[in-house]
Amino acid sequence: MTANLSETLTLLLVEDDDGDALLVEELLKHAMAPPTIFRARSLREARAKLTPQIQCVLVDLSLPDASRLEALEEVLAVASPHTAVLVLTGLRDVHVGVSAVQSGAQDYLVKGDVDARLLARSIRYAMERKRADLAQLKLVQAELVAQENTRLEGALLPDPLLRTAAIEHLTRYLPGSGGTLAGDFFDTVQTPDGAVHVVVGDVCGHGPDEAALGVALRIAWRTLVLAGQTGDTLLRTLDMLLRAERKAPEIFTTLCMATIAPDLSSASMRVVGHPPPVLVRDGAVEVVQGTPSGPPLGIFPDAAWSVLDVPLGGEWSMMLYTDGLIEAAVGEPSHLLGVDGLVELVREHGAIDLDRLITHVGTLSDDLAVVMLRRRTE
Numbered sequence: 001m002t003a004n005l006s007e008t009l010t011l012l013l014v015e016d017d018d019g020d021a022l023l024v025e026e027l028l029k030h031a032m033a034p035p036t037i038f039r040a041r042s043l044r045e046a047r048a049k050l051t052p053q054i055q056c057v058l059v060d061l062s063l064p065d066a067s068r069l070e071a072l073e074e075v076l077a078v079a080s081p082h083t084a085v086l087v088l089t090g091l092r093d094v095h096v097g098v099s100a101v102q103s104g105a106q107d108y109l110v111k112g113d114v115d116a117r118l119l120a121r122s123i124r125y126a127m128e129r130k131r132a133d134l135a136q137l138k139l140v141q142a143e144l145v146a147q148e149n150t151r152l153e154g155a156l157l158p159d160p161l162l163r164t165a166a167i168e169h170l171t172r173y174l175p176g177s178g179g180t181l182a183g184d185f186f187d188t189v190q191t192p193d194g195a196v197h198v199v200v201g202d203v204c205g206h207g208p209d210e211a212a213l214g215v216a217l218r219i220a221w222r223t224l225v226l227a228g229q230t231g232d233t234l235l236r237t238l239d240m241l242l243r244a245e246r247k248a249p250e251i252f253t254t255l256c257m258a259t260i261a262p263d264l265s266s267a268s269m270r271v272v273g274h275p276p277p278v279l280v281r282d283g284a285v286e287v288v289q290g291t292p293s294g295p296p297l298g299i300f301p302d303a304a305w306s307v308l309d310v311p312l313g314g315e316w317s318m319m320l321y322t323d324g325l326i327e328a329a330v331g332e333p334s335h336l337l338g339v340d341g342l343v344e345l346v347r348e349h350g351a352i353d354l355d356r357l358i359t360h361v362g363t364l365s366d367d368l369a370v371v372m373l374r375r376r377t378e
Contacts, residue, residue, distance in 0.1 A: 009035040009123070014046045014059040014075070015088065020111055024058065027116040035123075043071055047078050056084040056123055060111075061096055068096055069103055076104045084130035086122055106130050156214050157369070160188035161222075166264060167196060168317075168374040172354045174324075175367055182206045183214030183253070184322045184369035189225045194262030197225045200320040200371055201255035202274070209247050216245055217253060230259055235272065235305055239297045252298035256320050260312070264375050267318070269308040272296060275326055275339060278319040278346060281312060285347045287339060317374035319352050324368035328361035337361055 011028075015021040021039055028035055038054070040046040043066040050057070059075050061068050075085055087100040087108040097108030106126035109119065157173050169188060183203025190196045199221050203214045220241050224234045234257075242253055254274040260267045269277065269288060273296030276287040294305035312318075328337050337345070342357075349356050352372050 008033045009055050009127075010038075010053050011035045011123070012038045012040060012046065012049055012054045012057045014040045014043070014057060014063065014071070016041045016060065016063055020060070020088070023114075024119065027114070027119050030116065031120060043074055046075065050075070050078045050080075050083075052080045052082075054080070054083050056086060056127055058086045058088055058123075060088045061100065062090070069100060072100050072103060072105055082130065082134065084123075084126040086126045106133075156183070156185040156211060156218060158187055158218070158222075160190075162188055162190050162196065164190060164194070164196070166376055167260075168372075168376055170354055170372045170374075172358060172370045173368065174358065174364055182367040183210035184324070184367045185214040185218040186320070186369050186371045187218050187222050188371065188373075189222055191225065191228070196260040196264075196373070197230060197257065198260070198320060198371055198373060199255055199257040200274070200322060200369055201253055202322040202367075202369070203253045204251060206367075210251070213242070213245055213247075213251070213253075216241060217255075221257070231270075231307075232305065235270065235297070239301075239303070242298045246298065252296040254296045254323075258310075258318070258320065260373070264312065265314070266312055267310045269293070269310055270305045271308065272305055273299075275321065275323055278321075278343060278352065279310070279312075280317045280346065280352055282315055285343055287343060312375070315375060315377055317352050317372060319346075319354075319370060319372045321370040322366075322368060324364050324366035325357070325361065325370060327366055328364050328368070 013021055013024055015024070025037055028037065038049050040049050042064050057075055057079060059071055061071050063071050066074060072085065072087060079085065085105045087097055087105045088111050089097040089108055090111055094110060097110065100108055106129040107122050109122055157171065160169055162169055171186060173184065183205065184201070186200045188196065188198045201214065201217060203210045203217070217238055220238055221234065224237060229237070255272045256269065256274040256277055258267045258269045258277065270293045271277070271288065271291040272294060273292050276291040278285065278287055288308060288310055290308050293308060295303050326337050326339055326342055345357060345360060346352055352374070354370055354372055358368070
């Protein structure tokens with residue numbers, strides 16, 4: 001009876017009995033596409049031959065240097081994650097075969113009760129089940145990552161603590177083309193004196209560690225603002241927190257924070273190695289001059305940041321954003337938008353319209369976080 005293997009496979013047969021090994025080789029010899037079979041007579045030999053090219057391992061559970069599930073455990077530990085494992089047992093060890101499948105093997109066969117078609121089918125089944133197991137594992141991992149990203153994203157992008165109805169407050173966040181969560185964060189807090197404090201920050205890098213660091217910095221910023229710390233003390237504290245919590249010394253953070261006076265007519269800003277905010281005052285579009293106030297957090301231990309006093313007037317809007325916005329590709333042929341391009345877009349639109357801006361910039365190479373505040377006029 002012909003074994004039905006339609007593709008040439010690379011197998012490793014771990015069998016110390018020459019007669020049993022010969023039987024397996026003969027059964028597969030006449031397959032539609034005969035496999036390449038490597039033989040190992042012991043677990044020690046198997047370790048040396050278990051290369052990533054091996055697609056399926058047929059392993060006897062009675063070896064000179066390992067017995068029963070010990071042999072399986074060693075094979076599973078050494079084999080490539082994509083390698084299927086098919087266990088061979090004796091007639092009296094069927095229960096061991098069942099235990100082997102429960103322990104990670106894809107299937108088992110009883111020696112002495114195998115023909116060519118059953119052997120080929122079991123090999124195909126073992127490989128397909130391995131693919132299915134890997135696909136299921138990836139799906140579960142993706143779901144866990146998505147759930148964690150959702151939790152982290154919620155902590156990076158909180159609801160504002162804003163009591164006044166005199167300010168319109170809009171935010172947007174979009175992940176970059178890689179889809180990996182980054183450390184972009186924003187927050188807005190109104191303190192009891194009526195001042196409105198806003199921050200947008202960007203932890204360099206991508207991944208859960210950077211996102212978690214962004215969460216820590218954002219929560220620390222809110223806590224310090226509510227405790228009345230809004231100046232250099234706040235930045236020095238964030239700098240110390242960053243140095244204590246980061247996974248590598250090259251990790252730094254840029255941010256822009258602004259404090260809008262209770263009468264909403266002026267703001268004090270600190271632009272910490274960050275892109276300059278865009279202002280629209282009485283119809284004129286520009287960026288805040290004199291930026292940056294100083295270097296990013298996490299670079300110089302004795303850094304200082306100057307205060308930028310910005311008059312706002314009676315009718316204004318401002319936009320704080322991360323560099324994902326100005327590093328977006330626009331036009332044909334594509335080029336980076338840049339700060340000047342962003343200002344020109346706002347002028348073309350006649351106002352800061354976040355949705356139109358995001359639609360226009362197209363492909364994002366990095367995460368994008370934006371906060372827009374506009375003074376409402378009667």
